[in-house]
Amino acid sequence: MELTSRTENSFKIVSVGGSRIDAAVAIEFKDAMRAQSDGGPDTVILDLSQVEFIDSSGLGAIVAAMKHIGPDRTLALAGLTPTVDKVFRLTRMDSVFSLFATLEGALNELRA
Amino acid sequence: MNYAPEQTSHVLQQKGVENAMLPSFDIAVNSGTFAAREAIEKLMEKLSPLQLDIEESGTFELVIAEALNNVVEHGYPDPENGGPIKIDCTHKSNGLHIHIVDHGLPMPDGKTPLGLAAEVDVDFMDMPEGGFGWFLIKDLAKDVQYERTGDKNSLRLRIAIAINATSH
Numbered sequence: 001m002e003l004t005s006r007t008e009n010s011f012k013i014v015s016v017g018g019s020r021i022d023a024a025v026a027i028e029f030k031d032a033m034r035a036q037s038d039g040g041p042d043t044v045i046l047d048l049s050q051v052e053f054i055d056s057s058g059l060g061a062i063v064a065a066m067k068h069i070g071p072d073r074t075l076a077l078a079g080l081t082p083t084v085d086k087v088f089r090l091t092r093m094d095s096v097f098s099l100f101a102t103l104e105g106a107l108n109e110l111r112a
Numbered sequence: 113m114n115y116a117p118e119q120t121s122h123v124l125q126q127k128g129v130e131n132a133m134l135p136s137f138d139i140a141v142n143s144g145t146f147a148a149r150e151a152i153e154k155l156m157e158k159l160s161p162l163q164l165d166i167e168e169s170g171t172f173e174l175v176i177a178e179a180l181n182n183v184v185e186h187g188y189p190d191p192e193n194g195g196p197i198k199i200d201c202t203h204k205s206n207g208l209h210i211h212i213v214d215h216g217l218p219m220p221d222g223k224t225p226l227g228l229a230a231e232v233d234v235d236f237m238d239m240p241e242g243g244f245g246w247f248l249i250k251d252l253a254k255d256v257q258y259e260r261t262g263d264k265n266s267l268r269l270r271i272a273i274a275i276n277a278t279s280h
Contacts, residue, residue: 023148063240
């Protein structure tokens with residue numbers, strides 16, 4: 001589980017390097033997100049385009065990351081692949097997060 | 113004109129039985145952090161002749177991951193004291209029939225949780241970080257049946273994918 005981040009146009013973009021956010025790495029992911037999102041820009045975009053699979057533990061870890069970032073900042077999710085998108089839709093978490101099909105789309109829309 | 117429809121459908125059905133169904137198989141993993149990943153990897157390899165599309169494989173992986181995570185977390189809660197998890201898979205015309213057996217702790221009250229959807233219309237800090245697992249299993253799988261026999265947990269379910277599929 002590797003997270004890399006950069007700041008672009010006053011957004012913090014955190015990219016997930018691994019292909020799965022599941023029970024095996026959920027805690028590691030949560031800790032890494034904490035480290036990446038502390039301080040910095042108000043809007044954090046989590047780039048999930050490399051992630052092919054997420055289970056309920058991974059979903060829980062993303063919710064925990066959102067709570068850690070706090071209600072006054074925003075965690076947006078970008079680049080959802082089909083199975084990741086399915087988990088967000090089924091659990092209705094698609095109504096909680098701002099979801100974007102691509103990172104570029106997220107940048108364009110959030111900038112507007 | 114007489115098409116003799118009964119005979120035709122009978123012939124087709126027989127052909128289907130001969131050509132389409134993947135032979136039954138089973139795999140086993142040991143309980144632990146990577147049990148679900150390992151099981152999914154082994155199962156997907158066995159299922160490769162079915163050429164599942166992304167929708168089907170996503171559904172399959174999710175159900176197996178959630179079911180196995182439950183066994184690892186609640187069935188064998190002591191990481192020092194894990195145990196085997198066996199998964200049988202039988203391909204039938206209405207989908208993949210999965211049977212998961214472990215020798216861990218029984219389900220509370222001898223039955224699976226209801227698997228209701230987690231409430232998401234709540235205050236920010238009350239957003240659920242868990243409780244999605246059984247909901248996903250019951251939403252994505254059919255005919256979910258749990259049984260405790262002796263020291264054995266037995267979870268049967270059907271995943272309605274690879275319906276009338278041909279194996280290549």
